Amino acid sequence: METTAATRAGTDILPGKVGVWWFLASEVMLFGGLIGSFIVSRLGSSGWSGEAAHLSVPVAAINTLVLLTSSMTMVMAFGAVEKGDPRGLRTYLFLTVLLGLTFLGIKAYEYSSEVAAGFTPVTGLFWSFYYTMTGLHALHVLAGIITNLALFVMARRGLRNQHRVELAGLYWHFVDIVWIFLFPLLYLT
Amino acid sequence: MSDPVAVLAIPEASLHHEELGFWRTYLFSTEHKTIGKQYLSLGLFMTIVGGFLAYVMRWQLAYPDTEVPGWGFVGPEFYNVLVTMHGTIMVFFVAMPILLGAFGNFLIPLMIGARDMAFPRLNMLSFWTLFVGTLVLLASFFVPGGAASAGWTGYPPLSAKAIYTGVNWGLNLWILAHAIEFASFLMGGVNFLTTAITMRAPGMTFFRLPLVVWQLLTAATLFLLSVGPLIAGAVMLLMDRIAGTSFFLPEGGGEPLLWQHLFWFFGHPEVYVILLPAVGFVCEVLPVFCRKPLFGYRWIIYSTITAGILSFVVWAHHMFLSGMDPRLAMPFSITTILISVPFAILVFAMIATLWGGSIRFTTPMLFALGFVSMFIVGGLTGIFNGSAPADIYITDTYFVVGHFHYTLFSAVVFGGFAGIYFWFPKMFGRMMNETLGKVHFWLTLIFFNATFFPMHILGLGGMMRRIANPMQYQFLQPLQPINVFITFSAILLLVAQIPFAVNFVWGLVAGTPAERNPWEANTLEWAAPSPPPHLNWGEAIPTVHRGPYEYSSPEGPEDWLPQDRLVVARSS
Numbered sequence: 126m127e128t129t130a131a132t133r134a135g136t137d138i139l140p141g142k143v144g145v146w147w148f149l150a151s152e153v154m155l156f157g158g159l160i161g162s163f164i165v166s167r168l169g170s171s172g173w174s175g176e177a178a179h180l181s182v183p184v185a186a187i188n189t190l191v192l193l194t195s196s197m198t199m200v201m202a203f204g205a206v207e208k209g210d211p212r213g214l215r216t217y218l219f220l221t222v223l224l225g226l227t228f229l230g231i232k233a234y235e236y237s238s239e240v241a242a243g244f245t246p247v248t249g250l251f252w253s254f255y256y257t258m259t260g261l262h263a264l265h266v267l268a269g270i271i272t273n274l275a276l277f278v279m280a281r282r283g284l285r286n287q288h289r290v291e292l293a294g295l296y297w298h299f300v301d302i303v304w305i306f307l308f309p310l311l312y313l314t
Numbered sequence: 315m316s317d318p319v320a321v322l323a324i325p326e327a328s329l330h331h332e333e334l335g336f337w338r339t340y341l342f343s344t345e346h347k348t349i350g351k352q353y354l355s356l357g358l359f360m361t362i363v364g365g366f367l368a369y370v371m372r373w374q375l376a377y378p379d380t381e382v383p384g385w386g387f388v389g390p391e392f393y394n395v396l397v398t399m400h401g402t403i404m405v406f407f408v409a410m411p412i413l414l415g416a417f418g419n420f421l422i423p424l425m426i427g428a429r430d431m432a433f434p435r436l437n438m439l440s441f442w443t444l445f446v447g448t449l450v451l452l453a454s455f456f457v458p459g460g461a462a463s464a465g466w467t468g469y470p471p472l473s474a475k476a477i478y479t480g481v482n483w484g485l486n487l488w489i490l491a492h493a494i495e496f497a498s499f500l501m502g503g504v505n506f507l508t509t510a511i512t513m514r515a516p517g518m519t520f521f522r523l524p525l526v527v528w529q530l531l532t533a534a535t536l537f538l539l540s541v542g543p544l545i546a547g548a549v550m551l552l553m554d555r556i557a558g559t560s561f562f563l564p565e566g567g568g569e570p571l572l573w574q575h576l577f578w579f580f581g582h583p584e585v586y587v588i589l590l591p592a593v594g595f596v597c598e599v600l601p602v603f604c605r606k607p608l609f610g611y612r613w614i615i616y617s618t619i620t621a622g623i624l625s626f627v628v629w630a631h632h633m634f635l636s637g638m639d640p641r642l643a644m645p646f647s648i649t650t651i652l653i654s655v656p657f658a659i660l661v662f663a664m665i666a667t668l669w670g671g672s673i674r675f676t677t678p679m680l681f682a683l684g685f686v687s688m689f690i691v692g693g694l695t696g697i698f699n700g701s702a703p704a705d706i707y708i709t710d711t712y713f714v715v716g717h718f719h720y721t722l723f724s725a726v727v728f729g730g731f732a733g734i735y736f737w738f739p740k741m742f743g744r745m746m747n748e749t750l751g752k753v754h755f756w757l758t759l760i761f762f763n764a765t766f767f768p769m770h771i772l773g774l775g776g777m778m779r780r781i782a783n784p785m786q787y788q789f790l791q792p793l794q795p796i797n798v799f800i801t802f803s804a805i806l807l808l809v810a811q812i813p814f815a816v817n818f819v820w821g822l823v824a825g826t827p828a829e830r831n832p833w834e835a836n837t838l839e840w841a842a843p844s845p846p847p848h849l850n851w852g853e854a855i856p857t858v859h860r861g862p863y864e865y866s867s868p869e870g871p872e873d874w875l876p877q878d879r880l881v882v883a884r885s886s
């Protein structure tokens with residue numbers, strides 16, 4: 126085996142990518158535990174579909190669309206990195222942040238109208254799960270927005286540390302996928 | 315894509331760095347060896363706290379409701395605090411920081427031939443996060459209402475409402491301290507795995523890694539994959555306590571058993587998170603002092619991974635009498651008995667390594683042998699607990715307490731001390747005293763058994779765990795002399811740690827300077843100076859030519875053959 130100081134037996138994958146994948150694996154287990162608890166509790170109780178009927182499916186569907194679009198703009202931001210296009214990178218990162226904020230705004234609107242209708246976290250087990258699951262997801266969205274915003278600020282100084290866009294993208298897609306599970310579980314069943 | 319070689323070249327470029335100030339060198343250091351020592355100091359400090367709680371608890375059990383010397387009156391409420399905080403501190407703030415935090419950080423980069431961890435700043439962050447978590451936990455003793463008292467397992471409904479225990483902020487802070495600790499070890503685990511996957515030295519294939527690295531990586535993986543559901547549970551528990559939901563409260567339609575499932579889904583893998591690093595230390599120590607290759611290198615790896623996978627499907631053996639569906643008892647009994655197979659293979663591999671070896675009875679070797687023998691006892695009593703028919707009789711008794719301490723205490727104490735005595739020369743560049751070390755070992759072994767073996771008898775006699783006053787029960791009164799005996803053995807077990815403390819401090823300031831390779835061992839860390847300099851290796855990182863356990867090999871002039879030594883074929 127040829128050896129220079131920088132040759133490693135390790136793979137050629139970026140350490141950051143390996144790290145993010147392991148982090149996401151633990152996140153999968155976090156939401157997996159929550160979703161599993163929800164499913165088990167739901168199977169053990171009755172009348173939850175009646176409770177779920179008070180949620181607004183159209184609003185949530187629009188929100189799903191917003192989040193999916195933001196995943197697309199995130200992919201385009203990474204595409205801009207690969208093409209060496211700092212302007213495109215900034216534009217698409219900005220759009221991703223904007224769509225993320227839109228998602229949170231719509232979610233806040235949903236929360237307030239539900240609370241106004243008398244459905245709070247203590248109304249019943251379904252609502253406890255609803256607020257906890259969507260709340261934890263919203264915190265993850267917020268963390269993603271902050272990350273993307275930081276990347277946007279960094280991108281104004283050029284294209285250094287571009288691989289971070291890919292890593293943030295992995296996280297952002299994960300947050301998106303979690304919502305894809307939450308939406309039908311909470312709103313549609 | 316950026317060029318990976320360029321990324322890796324950064325530490326090389328900073329080889330000739332300017333001197334860092336005091337703060338960056340000793341406190342906010344990003345250097346893996348310093349961080350490892352920080353974890354070790356924190357863990358050793360918390361051992362004193364957890365050990366003191368054990369002493370107060372034992373005195374209360376021997377002489378219920380009397381003044382505890384050095385503490386004062388205990389009473390049932392505070393006894394619950396003692397039980398809870400002793401368990402929490404020892405598992406999360408002693409065992410994990412020392413076995414995983416200290417040794418993982420110190421050993422992984424050195425053993426794989428890296429200059430530091432993959433994410434040095436994240437590494438620093440994970441230690442200081444743990445530090446904050448420790449402060450939060452300690453602060454919980456001083457808030458109104460006192461510290462958490464719902465057991466280290468925090469079962470609801472007891473833990474789900476402040477009025478049930480009379481502890482409000484203490485338990486909230488207890489949950490918070492756990493959350494912070496989990497975040498810390500998540501960051502640490504990601505770092506360990508990424509480092510070992512991407513930063514191995516040339517020639518260091520996965521099947522040339524020292525076993526302790528395998529065990530640490532398996533432990534980190536188990537933690538990463540099992541802690542999520544418990545974090546979800548902790549969020550729900552905190553919601554129950556603060557927001558007034560009733561996830562775990564039956565009166566609001568909740569299910570207390572759900573917590574037990576989430577807790578033990580994490581809890582059983584967590585046992586291996588602590589156990590596997592200790593097994594790893596023993597795997598390193600045994601061949602060095604037997605002067606023989608470790609028996610069944612690959613079998614140990616496969617057994618470790620098998621045990622890790624199985625650990626995700628055994629959790630309900632903690633719940634046979636919890637009121638869960640009794641049809642679940644059988645499958646979980648079977649998986650539990652199955653999981654003893656990989657551990658039996660591990661133990662057999664260790665014994666086979668000893669077989670026919672020319673054994674050097676140094677202090678680390680004695681502790682390693684202590685671990686193997688005590689772990690066998692703990693493993694055997696585990697079969698009783700794992701089989702539902704036997705467990706129905708002994709569950710929640712001192713039999714379980716005895717079993718638990720034979721496995722975990724032996725892992726943390728015997729495994730941990732084997733590690734500390736073995737790597738102390740590398741960590742601090744000085745040798746520890748062998749005579750004091752041997753005194754420490756024999757006293758610990760004797761009083762360990764005197765403390766925990768009688769607990770099995772108490773358990774079979776029906777003594778429930780977590781009771782503050784056994785004298786309240788007529789059927790336990792004849793057993794009280796055993797309780798008194800255990801208490802004095804436990805005190806002597808604590809006293810037996812004084813030779814270690816003396817030896818440790820003495821070794822730090824006045825120990826004989828250690829050579830590069832005082833134990834004549836093969837793994838890469840012994841190729842670095844003692845203690846290794848900043849960035850571990852000089853100009854070039856070592857190249858690996860073989861596996862880690864080539865002892866008594868005919869290839870070299872000595873009876874050991876370091877992983878990085880190039881053997882030139884003899885031409886005769």
Ligand SMILES: [Cu+2]
Pocket residue numbers: 581582585628629631632
């Ligand atoms: Cu278990």
